[in-house]
Amino acid sequence: IALGGGGGEGSCSSSGGRGGGNLHLAADTLVVNGQIVASGQAAAAGGGGAGGGGGGGGTIPIRATTLQGNGNIVADGGNGGAGGGGGGMVRVDVQQNAFAGLLRAAGGAGSAAGQPGTINVVDSTDHTLVVAGGTYVIDESDSFTTITLGTAGNLVIAGAAHVDDPIVISTGAQVTLASSDALDDIVLDPNIAGTLRVDQPISVPSDVVL
Secondary structure, X not given: OOOOOOOOOOHHHOOOOOOOOEOOEEEEEEEOOOEEEOOOOOOOOOOOOOXXXXXXXXXXXEEEEEEEEOOEEEOOOOOOOOEOOOOOEEEEEEXXXXXXXXXXXXXXXXXXXXXXXXXXXXXXXXOEEEEEEXXXXXXXXXXXXXXXXXXXXXEEEOOXXXXXXXXXXXXXXXXXXXXXOOOOOOOEOOEOOOEEEEOOOOOOOOOOEO
């Protein structure tokens, strides 16, 4: 698991922000009512010019039987003058997800905003997957009841995975069909507000609206 990268130097040798760290949590029951943060540091201001780049967000992998609470789990990129740091990675593997708080891996602000990071939540009991940001790949070894895509979430279907409920491609989200059997056991909601990318020859249902 990579740490967040440091931001580049700005004008007048102003320093970029430090990258976020790696905080790996494993527990039977994890209750988060406060904050778990592995965000990149903001860059120093430039001396009459552009400041450095913001540090990249770090990584927060969580593995627990139960996740509860209403706090914040954050791996944002730091703000910068020359550019914001990219968001980090939050990965949650649980058997029971009762968390009602905030999961975030946003890019930092700057003259060029940092790209959002990766947020994936896998609930092995309910067989649900949330791809709130970043890329998640599924194939014929995977079976889910529901897959939910958030803004900046990219689901890559690389084989004949099974999903009970239709997958909604909402605004900002993307589904990539990376194999010819990607839709053998999956139904896409026909009203597509995001992006459907087809990388292999495949028959797309006639009711799909792009």
